[in-house]
Amino acid sequence: GQQLNQSPQSMFIQEGEDVSMNCTSSSIFNTWLWYKQDPGEGPVLLIALYKAGELTSNGRLTAQFGITRKDSFLNISASIPSDVGIYFCAGRFYGGSQGNLIFGKGTKLSVKP
Amino acid sequence: SAVISQKPSRDICQRGTSLTIQCQVDSQVTMMFWYRQQPGQSLTLIATANQGSEATYESGFVIDKFPISRPNLTFSTLTVSNMSPEDSSIYLCSVGQGSYNEQFFGPGTRLTVL
Numbered sequence: 690g691q692q693l694n695q696s697p698q699s700m701f702i703q704e705g706e707d708v709s710m711n712c713t714s715s716s717i718f719n720t721w722l723w724y725k726q727d728p729g730e731g732p733v734l735l736i737a738l739y740k741a742g743e744l745t746s747n748g749r750l751t752a753q754f755g756i757t758r759k760d761s762f763l764n765i766s767a768s769i770p771s772d773v774g775i776y777f778c779a780g781r782f783y784g785g786s787q788g789n790l791i792f793g794k795g796t797k798l799s800v801k802p
Numbered sequence: 803s804a805v806i807s808q809k810p811s812r813d814i815c816q817r818g819t820s821l822t823i824q825c826q827v828d829s830q831v832t833m834m835f836w837y838r839q840q841p842g843q844s845l846t847l848i849a850t851a852n853q854g855s856e857a858t859y860e861s862g863f864v865i866d867k868f869p870i871s872r873p874n875l876t877f878s879t880l881t882v883s884n885m886s887p888e889d890s891s892i893y894l895c896s897v898g899q900g901s902y903n904e905q906f907f908g909p910g911t912r913l914t915v916l
Binding site: 737 | 909
C-alpha cells in the first residue's frame with residue numbers, strides 16, 4: 690500500500706530555534722495536510738496544501754507542497770514550549786478514494802533538556 | 803470547523819467483550835471516518851461511515867469486527883467486537899468538509915483491553 694516517510698522521527702527543540710520536518714512518498718499526491726497531536730487529544734489540522742509548489746503559512750508555521758508532488762515540508766520558526774507535540778503529515782494520492790488519507794509516522798517534538 | 807465529540811473518552815474492557823463508541827458532530831457533514839491509532843503509532847483508516855448505506859472498509863478491517871452505523875448526518879458509532887488486547891488503541895472519528903480532503907478529528911476514545 691501507499692506509505693509516507695516522515696523525518697525526523699523525533700527532535701529536541703530549544704526555545705527560539707527553527708524546526709524543519711518533511712514527508713516523502715513514492716507516489717504522486719494531490720493533497721498534503723499537516724496535523725499536530727497533543728497528548729490525550731485528537732490531531733488538529735495546521736495547514737492544507739493542494740497545488741504543487743504551493744507555500745502556505747499559519748502564524749509561525751510554513752508548509753510547502755513539493756514541485757515533484759511527492760514531498761512536503763513543514764517549518765516552525767522561533768519555536769516556543771507549546772510547540773511540543775507530535776506532528777503528522779497526511780496526504781491523498783492520485784487515484785485514492787476521497788477521504789482516504791495516508792498518514793506519516795509522525796515527528797515528535799520535545800524540549801531540549 | 804465542526805465541533806466533534808466522542809463517547810466514551812476512555813474505557814478499560816475485558817477480553818471477548820464489545821464496546822460501542824459514539825461520534826457526534828454539531829453540524830451536518832457528508833463524510834465521516836473512523837481511524838485507529840495503536841500505541842505510539844500513526845493513524846490508520848478503518849472505514850468510511852456512509853449515511854444510509856453500509857460502511858466502506860479499508861483493507862484489513864471487516865464489518866464483523868468493526869460494525870459501523872451512520873443513522874444521520876451528525877452521528878455515527880463504531881463497535882469493536884470480541885475484543886482482544888491487540889485492539890488496545892485510540893479510536894478517532896473524523897469528518898470531511900468542503901470539496902477538498904481536509905479532515906477534522908474528534909478527541910478520540912482510548913481503549914485498553916485486558
